[in-house]
Amino acid sequence: MSRISRLIFLFILLPLCAPGETADNAIARATAALEAATPRAQADPAHPIFHVASPAQWMNDPNGPIFYKGYYHLFYQLHPFSDGDGPKHWGHVRSRDLVKWKPLPIALAPSTEAGEAGVWSGCCTVNGRGEPMIFYTSVSQGKSAFDHAEQWAAIGDGDLIHWTKSPANPVLSEALHGSTKIYDWRDPFIFHDGKKTFLVAGGHLAKQGQAAVNIYEATNAELTKWTYRGVLFQLPDNMPTAECPNFFKLGNQWVLFVSPYGHVQYFIGDFDPATCRFRPRTGGTLDYGSFYAPNTLQAPDGRRLVWGWINGFPGGQGWNGCLSLPRLLDISRDGQLLQKPAPQLTQLRGKPVQWKNLRLENDGAILPLPNTNTLEILAEFDFETANGIELTVKSGAREARPIVVNYHGSELSVMDVKAPLPLAAKDGKLNLRIFIDRSVLEVFANETVCLTKVISPLDDHAVLELRAFGGPATAKRIQAWPMKTIW
Ligand code: FRU
DSSP states (O other), X not given: OOHHHHHHIIIIIHHHTGGGOOHHHHHHHHHHHHHHHHHHHHHOTTSOSSSOOOSSEEEEEEEEEEEETTEEEEEEEEETTOSSOOSOEEEEEEESSSSSEEEEEEEEOOOGXXXXXXXXXXXXXXXXXXXXXXXXXXXXXXXXXXXXXXXXXXXXXXXXXXXXXXXXXXXXXXXXXXXXXOEEEEEEEEEEETTEEEEEEEEESSSSSOBEEEEEEEOSTTSOOEEEEEEEEEOOTTOOOOEEEEEEEXXXXXXXXXXXXXXXXXXXXXXXXXXXXXXXXXEEESOSSSEEEEEEEXXXXXXXXXXXXXXXXXXXXXXXXXXXXXXXXXXXXXXXXXXXXXGGGGGGBOSOEEEEEEEEOTTOEEEEOOSSSEEEEEEEEEOTTOSEEEEEEEOSSSSSOOEEEEEETTEEEETTEEEEOOOOTTTOEEEEEEEEETTEEEEEETTTEEEEEEOOOOOSOOEEEEEEESSOEEEEEEEEEEBOOOO
């Protein structure tokens, strides 16, 4: 086909055949729409540069992270036709080192000819025949996802670029549940225990309430046949649903993540593969800000990484949404989830500015930052007799709202968002890592509290202001780096 006739095909014919379209045609049409929107989105000075994001348009949950044949692959929910929510596709990026990423072609689109309206969140794995497989929630045309959903699979080529929907679809259907009705049944996540392969999916057992993570066991190596093993875990009553469950072993404990419309929750405890039940001992909040629907990956060294969807951007910018930085997970001695930025991210740092042992009083030290609005700031405080500290990042221009991080009375606040953070009484130390990526802010405090926010971008002449309250404190170490792009 000539270039002109290809364009005519893409822009005139394909939109007309959308209702009964194959997934391949839908991908071509979606790609054209995404490409057309890209120059404007990329030119927007608020678009983040060191967080994974779609080149343009709406995106939400990270999907199917997997390390495969030397690459980290990440997929994400994408609506390629606008910067608002709409029928979901799967966008795709990959990286050799978690530092530099490359956008890849759209991986999945709805097969409207088979009645699909959207390809929702899910996971990626390799089946017992060595075939890469995506599992996702297929939502049907003309039906509400609240009442009806199916779990579908697609088989990937050797590079995970081209995907073909499985002839066995739906690989899991509501019939598996017998007389049990599950509402908002969605977001398959696969894990292995010994020789067994399990899948968890979220939902709720009552029309309103009884949020539950359901568990299934594969009965063939192709992972096209499954049995329902019941409810892995029923959420506390204050959580209306269990979106995007992730269930995995970390050290010798089991961890469950759920997205219950509000802040993402974690639970840590034991899993009995015989009964398929999970008993949590501890739990908490993954992130107190705008971070949702995280998905995890086991790196080749066995460590577990997580990405979440950062949401809450203003509309009408030609893009909306990005993923959090990759966070490395661990568990503290007292059963709390620890999260720190993946160590590889230090490769994005440019030349630092730094200070040591600054004595802080109430009147505030002012430190110039590198001339950019993509920054990492590291700050280590020793409280001495102070009972609070405040760190402010201020633009040179007056309009941009300053970023104010305040620690006072066992509470961390980042602008208008608060999180409990008790400091160990004996050492009274606070370590902050703050990432500012144009309109995105991620704060890690003592590896136990994370807080993500959408901000208005700083200008290139920001300064750091530090002060202590109730007595002196020492800033043992302050460092700031300009951050490079991941693309
Ligand atoms: C979470 C979620 C998932 C669903 C997807 C649709 O943000 O609602 O439960 O699969 O988004 O895009």
